[in-house]
Amino acid sequence: MTTSDTLEALAKAGIPAPEKPLLTVEKLTRVYGKRIGCADVSFDLWPGEVLAIVGESGSGKTTLLNCISSRLTPTCGTVHYRMRDGASADIYKMSEAERRYLMRTDWGFVHQNPIDGLRMTVSAGANVGERLMAVGNRHYGNIRGAAIEWLARVEIEEDRVDDQPRTFSGGMRQRLQIARNLVTEPRLVFMDEPTGGLDVSVQARLLDLLRGLVSDLGLAVIVVTHDLAVARLLSDRMIVMKEGRVIEAGLTDRVLDDPRAPYTQLLVSSILQV
Amino acid sequence: MTAQATDAPQQALASYNFAYLDEQTKRMIRRAILKGIAIPGYQVPFASREMPMPYGWGTGGVQVTAAIIGPDDVLKVIDQGADDTTNAVSIRAFFAKTAGVATTTATPDATIIQTRHRIPETPLKAGQVLVYQVPIPEPLRFLEPRETETRKMHALEEYGLMHVKLYEDIARNGRIATTYAYPVKVEGRYVMDPSPTPKFDNPKMHQSEALQLFGAGREKRIYAIPPHTDVVSLDFEDHPFEIQHFEEPCALCGAEQVYLDEVVLDDKGGRMFVCSDTHHCESRRAEGHRGALLGDEPVFGTTPVGDKEPAI
Numbered sequence A: 001m002t003t004s005d006t007l008e009a010l011a012k013a014g015i016p017a018p019e020k021p022l023l024t025v026e027k028l029t030r031v032y033g034k035r036i037g038c039a040d041v042s043f044d045l046w047p048g049e050v051l052a053i054v055g056e057s058g059s060g061k062t063t064l065l066n067c068i069s070s071r072l073t074p075t076c077g078t079v080h081y082r083m084r085d086g087a088s089a090d091i092y093k094m095s096e097a098e099r100r101y102l103m104r105t106d107w108g109f110v111h112q113n114p115i116d117g118l119r120m121t122v123s124a125g126a127n128v129g130e131r132l133m134a135v136g137n138r139h140y141g142n143i144r145g146a147a148i149e150w151l152a153r154v155e156i157e158e159d160r161v162d163d164q165p166r167t168f169s170g171g172m173r174q175r176l177q178i179a180r181n182l183v184t185e186p187r188l189v190f191m192d193e194p195t196g197g198l199d200v201s202v203q204a205r206l207l208d209l210l211r212g213l214v215s216d217l218g219l220a221v222i223v224v225t226h227d228l229a230v231a232r233l234l235s236d237r238m239i240v241m242k243e244g245r246v247i248e249a250g251l252t253d254r255v256l257d258d259p260r261a262p263y264t265q266l267l268v269s270s271i272l273q274v
Numbered sequence B: 001m002t003a004q005a006t007d008a009p010q011q012a013l014a015s016y017n018f019a020y021l022d023e024q025t026k027r028m029i030r031r032a033i034l035k036g037i038a039i040p041g042y043q044v045p046f047a048s049r050e051m052p053m054p055y056g057w058g059t060g061g062v063q064v065t066a067a068i069i070g071p072d073d074v075l076k077v078i079d080q081g082a083d084d085t086t087n088a089v090s091i092r093a094f095f096a097k098t099a100g101v102a103t104t105t106a107t108p109d110a111t112i113i114q115t116r117h118r119i120p121e122t123p124l125k126a127g128q129v130l131v132y133q134v135p136i137p138e139p140l141r142f143l144e145p146r147e148t149e150t151r152k153m154h155a156l157e158e159y160g161l162m163h164v165k166l167y168e169d170i171a172r173n174g175r176i177a178t179t180y181a182y183p184v185k186v187e188g189r190y191v192m193d194p195s196p197t198p199k200f201d202n203p204k205m206h207q208s209e210a211l212q213l214f215g216a217g218r219e220k221r222i223y224a225i226p227p228h229t230d231v232v233s234l235d236f237e238d239h240p241f242e243i244q245h246f247e248e249p250c251a252l253c254g255a256e257q258v259y260l261d262e263v264v265l266d267d268k269g270g271r272m273f274v275c276s277d278t279h280h281c282e283s284r285r286a287e288g289h290r291g292a293l294l295g296d297e298p299v300f301g302t303t304p305v306g307d308k309e310p311a312i
Ligand SMILES: Nc1ncnc2c1ncn2[C@@H]1O[C@H](COP(=O)(O)OP(=O)(O)O)[C@@H](O)[C@H]1O
Pocket: A032, A035, A036, A037, A038, A055, A056, A057, A058, A059, A060, A061, A062, A063, A064
């Protein structure tokens, strides 16, 4: 995938061309013993850009996402992130404290299963407020106000603020997880199959909501999905993975309408048959 | 400790070392204590030993006391502020027998005070050591059960979760309803659980002249607050920390601004509120102070109840 692809996509989305990428992934590789998780993956991600990572189950999508988001140490390769002050930081050279701070302020991570990303035994309000408290907010009224505001943005009624997510439906839990991540206004959000566990009708509503939030907030997103329809709806660009390697990359519309790699052609034709 | 539990070791005690524990174990515990003093509020793991009493009866505190006590020490033991409960009496008898030390109920006369639940009302002095019996030392445990994770949170000073707990409290009760084991930050660094003392006593931990040692036997942790250390109770700007307030003075000695226990007088709902610190109450009465019950006025036990503590 080329820089001109990206600039074209950004122009389409009405975003002025930034000077420097937000994230730079270089030759990222993770092996599990002799098995390849992902191998030799490189790309840039620009501020406000949505990148989909697609491929069959077992193709290395989750491994790649976890290596980029510092949840899994890569075997080799680097990930550089442009901090808010403009400096580029190698995330694996940061101290653990700095990295964890980054993860709960400037980054978000939306898990496929909301149970992995929520505290099920504290209220929705505390789930959303946790990141604010973690960065030192000590005013109960302000924290609660922000929580209620974010619940509204993900279409959860104010009167659920004191309920535990245990009492929420799957779709609501996922929306709560999104609010919990967005409350610190991160610049980059990782998502692993965010609609994966949901009914089709619920999926559609969530995708719609996500699309709105991403464009309103100008979020950069890396979203892993095996569902090409999700990639089509959410992403500006995509990379296609097979057996841990990137076999095709480009603007989403181009890849889906005119796939070049035979494997991508197969993937696209199978989705079209559904 | 039941009568049976004290009898059994008594026969075997003749062969035990001074203060029951062998010297090597005491040295190990002292090293943990010294490390705890060097890093105020940090939980130091130690190899907790079996004691001739069940967990929950203060085995952590007993081991700490055994490790620091010497023949010249004067020991006071309290349980809920009282010197005369079974637990306090047993532990005092244990050290009187195994270490031959003098014991007292008078706070100013004690060099070591072992406690479950309370800090004496009489301010502690330099040279005194307060030893707490702790059931659950980890303040983050309730929301994060993984030990690996709570250790990391302490190491990286990630304490947002403590405020999540207080947030939940306010959301549910309209105010911070935590009254026991109220979390504190020690010397601006480690968050610590003063469990299970009432929050009424939290301010006494701050800048105390005495050394405060905490022993958790089952959980194998020791931690410490050296003298003259900052101990700050966590709170929110719009919900500041407050101690419990009692509307009436002690019915026996008339003391105010002390922690009171509710005592049921009869089966018709009659009750009174008296000092939980029995020594404090007795010494005030000896000085001639009189509460409503001992004065001329009739007693009406209608004061709101303080707090019910969990059974440990
Ligand atoms: N923890 C692990 N240990 C060993 N092999 C793993 C582990 N996690 C993933 N793999 C292997 O790595 C490959 C990529 O897996 P994964 O990243 O989960 O793919 P995807 O998310 O695309 O389904 C697969 O062959 C998988 O079996």
